Amino acid sequence: MTESVKAEAVYLSAHCDTPVEIFTPDDVDKMIDDLIFTKSPYGPSGTLAQVFSTERERLEGGHFDHELIVGVDGDTGFGVLTFMDEHGNFATVGSPDTREEPIYTLVRHMRELPEHCEIPLEIVRAAAKEFIATGGQRPTCVEWKPEW
Template identity: 45%
Template sequence: MTYGKVQAYYRNEHGDNPVLIQTPDDVDALIDALLGSQPSENLAALHSLERPLMPAGVPDHELLVGVDGKNQVGVLAFMDDGNFVSFNPSNKRGEAPYSIMGSSTEFPSESEIPIASVRQAVKQFLSSGGQRPDCIEWQKPELW
């Protein structure tokens, strides 16, 4: 199987030097790093290098990946022509806060999914050239 290249940002030092993800093992290393992070750094922004940039020179998409090591769950958000958030109707915890570089984002209720599903979805994002993974369910958030 052929894999693309994805840039990941989740620590302050990644602003100018993102982590390059090229293999399923790299995805596992990213998820493991997030699982071991403080709550202020448990969310990553991913951009595929396989997709074109917009005229302003910025990516035309983004995949947010958050994990909660304490509860062994995570969230995903995908943005391109619309906004989508992972969906798990059996999760009733309510809104879930995740943070990237100290900036918090509230994910809608029913958005947390098992860590194994997060891993699978990020690997699919990598192998598909940056397309929205179809191995999980998605919801369109009301406010986002």
């Protein structure tokens, strides 16, 4: 029996036309490890992956009704998550000693994120795996706040 694709991810230019397929928790680890070792040529050290669950219903026209952004900064050992669906846009709640205005990049686009939203990378990994395991639901292993 062949495993079905659980999610699709875009985090390098090459993935814009052909997203990375995610089947297992090991695939999530590979994606995050790839992000840790990818350095943005545009200044910010953190990089992002845009992840969509293939197990959720799609909107008219085939568009996804949600988005999980997974951000990592291999230099600091922290990362960030944002989640969007019909209930709104949310970012993780980090400790007050994390950066006030972290900037990450998705492919070639810089993205400013809300203040104090960075969390340890091991929690980023756990939340991304939970997203895959629950068929694209907002992870409950992290605390969320409205993104803006």
